[in-house]
Amino acid sequence: MRIYNFAAGPATLPLEVLEQARDELLDWRDGGMSVMEVSHRSKAFVRVAEQAESDLRELLAVPDGYKVLFLQGGATGQFSAIPLNLAGPDATADYLNTGQWSKKAIGEARRYLNVKVVADEKDSNYTTVPLAANLAFTAAAAYVHYTPNETIGGVEFPYVPETGGVPLVADMSSTILSRPIDVARFGLIYAGAQKNIGPSGLTVVIVRDDLVGRARELTPTVFDYQAMVEAGSMLNTPPTFGWYVAGLVFQWLKRQGGLAAMERHNRAKAARLYDAIDASPYYGNPVDPVCRSWMNVPFTIAKPELEKTFVAEAAAEGLANLEGHRSVGGMRASLYNAMTMEGVEALTAFMAEFERRYG
Amino acid sequence: MRIYNFAAGPATLPLEVLEQARDELLDWRDGGMSVMEVSHRSKAFVRVAEQAESDLRELLAVPDGYKVLFLQGGATGQFSAIPLNLAGPDATADYLNTGQWSKKAIGEARRYLNVKVVADEKDSNYTTVPLAANLAFTAAAAYVHYTPNETIGGVEFPYVPETGGVPLVADMSSTILSRPIDVARFGLIYAGAQKNIGPSGLTVVIVRDDLVGRARELTPTVFDYQAMVEAGSMLNTPPTFGWYVAGLVFQWLKRQGGLAAMERHNRAKAARLYDAIDASPYYGNPVDPVCRSWMNVPFTIAKPELEKTFVAEAAAEGLANLEGHRSVGGMRASLYNAMTMEGVEALTAFMAEFERRYG
Numbered sequence: 156m157r158i159y160n161f162a163a164g165p166a167t168l169p170l171e172v173l174e175q176a177r178d179e180l181l182d183w184r185d186g187g188m189s190v191m192e193v194s195h196r197s198k199a200f201v202r203v204a205e206q207a208e209s210d211l212r213e214l215l216a217v218p219d220g221y222k223v224l225f226l227q228g229g230a231t232g233q234f235s236a237i238p239l240n241l242a243g244p245d246a247t248a249d250y251l252n253t254g255q256w257s258k259k260a261i262g263e264a265r266r267y268l269n270v271k272v273v274a275d276e277k278d279s280n281y282t283t284v285p286l287a288a289n290l291a292f293t294a295a296a297a298y299v300h301y302t303p304n305e306t307i308g309g310v311e312f313p314y315v316p317e318t319g320g321v322p323l324v325a326d327m328s329s330t331i332l333s334r335p336i337d338v339a340r341f342g343l344i345y346a347g348a349q350k351n352i353g354p355s356g357l358t359v360v361i362v363r364d365d366l367v368g369r370a371r372e373l374t375p376t377v378f379d380y381q382a383m384v385e386a387g388s389m390l391n392t393p394p395t396f397g398w399y400v401a402g403l404v405f406q407w408l409k410r411q412g413g414l415a416a417m418e419r420h421n422r423a424k425a426a427r428l429y430d431a432i433d434a435s436p437y438y439g440n441p442v443d444p445v446c447r448s449w450m451n452v453p454f455t456i457a458k459p460e461l462e463k464t465f466v467a468e469a470a471a472e473g474l475a476n477l478e479g480h481r482s483v484g485g486m487r488a489s490l491y492n493a494m495t496m497e498g499v500e501a502l503t504a505f506m507a508e509f510e511r512r513y514g
Numbered sequence: 515m516r517i518y519n520f521a522a523g524p525a526t527l528p529l530e531v532l533e534q535a536r537d538e539l540l541d542w543r544d545g546g547m548s549v550m551e552v553s554h555r556s557k558a559f560v561r562v563a564e565q566a567e568s569d570l571r572e573l574l575a576v577p578d579g580y581k582v583l584f585l586q587g588g589a590t591g592q593f594s595a596i597p598l599n600l601a602g603p604d605a606t607a608d609y610l611n612t613g614q615w616s617k618k619a620i621g622e623a624r625r626y627l628n629v630k631v632v633a634d635e636k637d638s639n640y641t642t643v644p645l646a647a648n649l650a651f652t653a654a655a656a657y658v659h660y661t662p663n664e665t666i667g668g669v670e671f672p673y674v675p676e677t678g679g680v681p682l683v684a685d686m687s688s689t690i691l692s693r694p695i696d697v698a699r700f701g702l703i704y705a706g707a708q709k710n711i712g713p714s715g716l717t718v719v720i721v722r723d724d725l726v727g728r729a730r731e732l733t734p735t736v737f738d739y740q741a742m743v744e745a746g747s748m749l750n751t752p753p754t755f756g757w758y759v760a761g762l763v764f765q766w767l768k769r770q771g772g773l774a775a776m777e778r779h780n781r782a783k784a785a786r787l788y789d790a791i792d793a794s795p796y797y798g799n800p801v802d803p804v805c806r807s808w809m810n811v812p813f814t815i816a817k818p819e820l821e822k823t824f825v826a827e828a829a830a831e832g833l834a835n836l837e838g839h840r841s842v843g844g845m846r847a848s849l850y851n852a853m854t855m856e857g858v859e860a861l862t863a864f865m866a867e868f869e870r871r872y873g
Contacts, residue, residue, distance in 0.1 A: 157540065157541065157546050157547070158545070158546030158547060160546075160547050160551050162551065162552070162553050162556075163553070164553070164751065165550060165551055165552060165553060165554065165751065165754055166551060167547070167551050168548065168550060168551055170540075173539060173540050173548050173550075174540065176539060177536050177539040177540055180532060180535060180536040180539065181516065181529075181532050181533065181536060182516065186517070186834070187516050187517030187519075187832065187834065188516070188517060188519050188526070188834065189527065189532050191524060191527060191532075191712075191713040191714075191759070192519050192521065192524055192525060192526050192527055193521070193524060194521050194522070194523070194524060194835065195524065195714065197521075197835075227586040227587050227588065227591070227715060227753075228586050228587055228591075228734075228736050229586065229736065229750040229751055230750070231735065231736055231749065231750035232586070232587075232734060232736045232750070234735070235734030235735060235736070236734070239734070263734075263735055266731070266732065267732065347750075347751060349751050349754075353550075354550040354753075354754065354755045355550075355554065355751040355752065355753055355754050355755070356586060356715045356716070356751075356752070356753025356754070356755070356756055357715070372625070373625065373626065373732060375587075375591060375594030375595070375598070375622075375734065375737065376590065376593070376594060376622055377587050377588065377590055377591045377594070378734065390590065391588040391589070391590035391591070391706075392523065392524065392588055392706060392708050392714045392715075393714065393715070394586075394713075394714055394715025394753060394756070395524055395708075395713065395714050395715070396713045396714070396715070396755065396756070397715055397753070397755070400550070473546065475545075475546070475547065476553065476556075
């Protein structure tokens with residue numbers, strides 16, 4: 156029996172995608188081999204790779220003048236790769252601190268250049284984002300970095316910061332493909348795959364041409380955008396199975412109607428869950444309503460001593476992985492693209508029943 | 515229908531492993547989720563990760579005092595990570611050049627320190643390895659690097675170099691797990707997974723404790739052995755599916771009788787194929803017989819104009835991916851652990867038939 160999986164990542168994948176991967180796992184495209192066993196330089200795999208890139212470009216409406224890379228190392232690898240590729244050691248980069256992932260990106264960047272934290276939401280316990288009007292960037296900054304959605308805090312920017320010509324860099328790991336975005340606003344977008352793209356071990360980077368070819372001398376070649384652009388992301392053997400599954404997810408997204416349809420789907424799911432939380436004083440969500448995440452919904456119950464009971468009883472009813480992140484406690488429901496409205500409704504029904512029994 | 519896949523990597527995997535991965539792809543351990551959808555920090559996945567490490571340690575008889583890491587970035591990522599972790603910019607490291615992969619490792623290392631090429635087999639067109647007696651290492655070298663098996667040239671060392679106390683570093687991507695090795699002879703062993711371990715996108719590093727904790731200041735944290743040791747290879751989300759499949763492969767290897775059994779199996783397969791090549795002047799292999807690879811067997815035919823015909827007709831009979839590497843031409847049969855003796859016999863039968871028809 157498949158359950159509803161609310162994990163924050165690795166996370167639920169579309170059932171159709173998993174079924175296709177399973178059905179062809181031993182004999183892919185009638186070749187008598189698994190896609191895992193196929194050379195990344197074979198015609199068959201190169202077609203998969205190119206189709207995945209083309210579908211991703213179509214879904215995100217990536218304009219000309221951007222490269223799309225399929226890399227290894229995760230978003231955490233990019234925390235290092237971004238300063239190494241975009242700036243020298245004496246440069247300054249502006250970072251917005253809106254949660255645990257921003258903080259990690261800042262910590263790593265500080266090893267490579269001067270970081271100026273131009274907004275810090277720590278005092279709100281990461282339940283807010285800065286007001287657009289309050290943002291002031293360093294004119295000479297090499298780039299501005301922010302985290303549009305914080306997976307742990309459940310906070311997301313309702314706007315794209317206006318940086319006035321400074322390249323904007325965004326860690327979209329937990330929000331990419333959840334809705335249309337205007338890629339032209341960004342210098343660089345990166346995302347670990349394990350939320351809305353596919354299995355872990357694959358990292359997508361979308362980078363504007365003028366930011367490619369500027370890597371520092373000691374950048375490991377696998378993290379040098381220019382080297383990877385020249386090699387079509389195949390400077391060395393890429394994570395082929397992850398790339399293939401990502402391609403299946405992109406095809407699935409197109410069949411769903413693309414990102415406009417995903418936006419409606421995700422907005423509706425989030426609204427349903429926040430409505431359930433707000434409808435009763437038994438449940439709470441600490442995040443400023445203007446920046447509540449559609450993807451990751453942390454919530455509390457009036458009797459924190461019952462949190463373990465909540466998580467365990469939910470799991471027994473097929474609602475899995477609702478425990479909050481260890482750093483914030485409480486509960487958290489992640490509602491990535493592959494989470495269905497049925498899953499959210501099963502959760503809200505369970506919440507009502509739980510309150511009735513224990514409230 | 516499954517075929518015999520002689521690809522050099524990504525490469526054939528054990529059928530039992532693929533069948534298990536397929537059977538539980540949608541519902542892993544009755545959890546109602548795919549293993550791809552499970553948090554890397556969940557108890558269930560941590561058990562998989564720990565079991566894989568423990569099985570790998572058992573298979574290779576890794577002594578105490580070594581760490582085992584499951585990383586991203588491929589062997590090519592390690593080409594950078596090794597100098598970054600093991601030596602300062604003014605240090606010298608000795609490298610043995612025995613083929614295309616040695617050469618790439620050397621090229622990357624030169625960016626980070628002084629490389630002394632202490633043996634260079636280029637003049638033999640990479641058909642030899644240096645004589646052990648001719649090797650002289652730099653006493654003050656930070657480490658000695660070599661490539662025990664060259665995937666492209668089909669050359670392998672019949673011995674482990676004696677470095678007299680200098681840490682020995684080996685790129686074992688295409689030979690790891692093919693036979694027992696004495697890990698204590700090495701300071702560091704690394705391998706991309708996509709040959710004898712599992713799907714691409716996973717990199718195994720086995721490193722002696724005294725070589726951990728010495729990374730240069732600007733080493734990307736995902737490439738810092740110390741940081742990864744402290745995090746149990748989970749500093750960030752690891753390639754969970756690859757790690758899981760690698761674990762299935764390790765279990766399969768144990769069921770086969772471990773690496774002593776693999777040695778017999780691989781020795782016999784290679785002997786069968788080299789015997790067929792040597793039995794007829796129609797086939798040739800340029801490698802010095804003392805260092806012919808068990809894993810990758812390049813071979814030529816007397817009429818090179820028929821190479822494409824050979825590859826195509828072999829493929830039509832279910833013997834796939836026999837084309838040689840683009841840099842050397844001819845044919846190549848890779849005989850990793852998962853290649854069966856039946857596959858090798860089907861190939862030698864085809865070779866005899868091809869010679870009869872076209873010779």
